[in-house]
Amino acid sequence: MDFPIHISTVSEVPLHRQIYEEVRRGILSGRLAKGKRVPSTREMAKQLSVARATVTMAYDYLLGEGYFEAYPGSGTYVSRHLPDELTSVEDVVDELADQLPERTAPLPRPRQLSRYGAALQAKEWIGFPDDEPEIQFTFGRPDLDEFPMRIWNQLLSRHCRQRNLSILDCPTKSGGYGPLRVAIAGYLARARAVICDPDQVIVVSGSQQALDLVTRVLVDPEDTVGIEEPGYVGAQRAFQAQGAKLSPIYVDANGIRTDYLKSRFDVNTDESLKVLYITPSHQYPTGVSLSLPRRLDLLSWASRTGTIIIEDDYDSEYRYKGKPFPALAGIDSGASVIYVGTFSKVLLPALRLGYIVVPKDLVDVFSRAKWLADRHSPLIQQQVLADFILEGHLERHIRRMRSIYSERRQLMINVLKGLFENDVTVYGDNAGINILIRLNTDVPDSELIKRAKDLGVGISSTRNMYLGAAPHGEFLLNYGGLDEQTIIEGLSRLRAATEPKGELLPA
Template sequence: MPRKRASKKPALMATSLVLDASSQAPLHRQLYEALRTSIVAGRLPPGTRLLSTRALAEQLDLSRNTVMSAYTQLLSEGYLVGQLGSGTYVAKELPERTPAPRRAPIRTPSKSASPPPISKRGSTMAAAHAGLRATLGMVQASMAFRLGMPSVDAFPSELWGRLHHRRWQRSWRDVLSHQDPQGYLPLRRALADYLATSRGVRCGPEQILIVNGSQQAISLVAQVLLDPGDAVWVEDPGYIVAQGVLKAAGASLVQVPVDEEGLNVEAAIQLSPNARLATVTPSSQFPLGVTLSHQRRLALLQWAERSNAWVFEDDYDSEYRYVGRPLAALQGLTPDARVLYTGTFSKVLTPNLRLGYLVVPEELVDTFIAARTFSDFQSAPLEQTVLTDFITEGHFSRHVRRMRTLYAEKQALLVEEVRRELAGLIDIGPADTGMHLLGWLPPGMDDRTAAERAAAAGISAPPLSAYRGQTSGRGALLLGYAAVPERDISEGVRRLAQALR
């Protein structure tokens, strides 16, 4: 009778790892450090097979995700290697033992050397970007519950590919030549028709500029309408990326509180009656999701007319309204409203498309075309032509209807799961519009700490306080659901519950 081959047992034992549950350091980080120390010290020699993530999690009484996080970090740094169907092993060549490539000597500047000269705008942008990374960078790697992303799985890739191929076959010569910096005219015509019927926007194709998303739109507005030091109303809490663009332009930001009726126009006038520009998200305020009331809409337009100021209306996700029809745009409420209106396809189709639109008053068209010409001249011509076909052949409207149904179902699932798994820790309810929900924390709980614990568990849940300027109040976590598969919504809620408990 043939002898059975003895299996090689994993050498890693849980008793060799010491974790401190009372430590402020996340458990996945403690496990990573303990494993790395054992490997570098030789207690886990090269070639040692480790326990599976499930087995180690059971022995240490940890979640499997905590162990997986530590293993993943060690794999990415080269301390571990994975062998398909066999397991995870200590690498034979450790990073510390790998000879460093020879490099030319680098001259170290003296302490008295001055920093490289950059402009005030460059310094402002660098500071704003550093703050953005520090605030949100820790929570954007995970899919659950990532903000601002549509469902990539539901993108009509095959249809888009066919339209793309057809356009290239028919008009590649036109695509390869320079286009109008204002944008592809048939696309502007299609957009003018769509905005008139779906959003009540008053414009012709000659008032539309095709831009590379809403960020370029606000950048062009700042270049054309603002001088350094000009006061600008911004929502508080509000969209901090747009605020960074305005800061870089030298604007003086006036943080205006937002309540259940949206931007408080009366408070804004008291704070800065002579502001040059007001930036608003009236249909679905980011991040609170409230709608600017009709009374305040009229008050805002009257202030702009009276003060010779302008309103920048960011209509970033108005297609996703789950109760009734989408609200009419602020731009179309009155004739000759002093409003610049922008929308983007990043939230409806995919962020990688990098296409949006800016509707400007007729008297500003030539100036904005000049600004676009000196910016980057044009958006991608081929994508503009494909998007034109996607809209005019009815695919866009059908896609929006499908996504509206899908996102409503995901929102309902998120509310159900949070109420079951996080009762007493997060208060959540459905919203009429948008792609994320606010999960309100108990009074006194710090939302930044909660976001850090969620990030340690692999969950993206930015804190509401990260979007606040001068205002304060109850803490909350922002939970995006549009991009998250339904199975991951349930799993993400369970992991978030473990992190917060």
């Protein structure tokens, strides 16, 4: 046989696919030489005892991918230049091996990082453990198992079947997919009293990108940025990387202390702030919410001083008692607030979808910054999310999760009080999916973290959430992703870690 091909009639692989694979393998191994004449579809069909259409289908793939070349009137041949030769550089690297430097050669000179790169390298980085303990209170995740994957999947396949792919053409989409911006604007008006044009909503890849864009657009090196003390490390690091000076603004049971803020940075003081970053709904990490008088005070301060407030509303959806305060952006009449929201807590952090609502005069500059950063966030995901919100799934999901998390929060408090009695203080409002506690223990924080880890429990102290000194024994426990039994087990082990030998207590 001049063109040897073997196929199996009992294989589950379709016949045309087998022919294609056989021929391709034969060509790549050299068994079917370049330039060799290929039997006609009729001859091959006869040789293999299959329908001619089956062979035609396999040949079409081989021609389309460039393994065959057809010359009208002369016939079909194995290509002289194989497509794999155009996509692989392995041969080239092998040939050049003698001339290339050792891959492990030391750096010829020290790296010259940018100021941004150097700032990133200088700062102690946010700690992500390599090996996750069995039970972890460390990450602020929602319950991943509760993500409505079935509905998401249905909406996703609806969009993957769409015929008009020109909708995915990207040049004008840096602000986000239109219907999603409409859906977010509608949701914000209902849930947070934020009234905005859909154009003011810029879809971003999670609130971390919002903070990055805010920093690039508004903050210069040496600018002073106000940040809650204690506060969110993701925001601290974004501003510090830009070379900003961070000024801690202290927080008490009613949120950020506006009296302190005004005593330091006002029209009649020497210093001013470029931006102020805050988490008014559920202060991170203390969990308190900013009182209404302070909200009003803050807004009048902002319009007086011209300071932009960045309102990070990361988990405002989870409030278990009483009516929520409207967002600061919802009661701002002076275009002083940039509102940041995320789907990481209500849906899934892995979606990497969030949004910024910017005052109208800043829409263009933020759209350009987003374009420069990554053109736009993934469009198919945005389409799915738009339907998810517009068809009511988001609010249904939030209602369901709110009752689950509310029970978990109560359980956390009951179990903590039961185990630690007067040696634990729980902070914060009845809200959120994390809880700030202070333990009265002689065990140093780092030792407690280590002992807990040895017992299979991950906990984070608030040490790097403070620009200044952190109090001893203060921990932020994330419970959103943990079911009832895991919460009880995890806290019992934490209690054991405070015991002299770190032994599990009898049940």
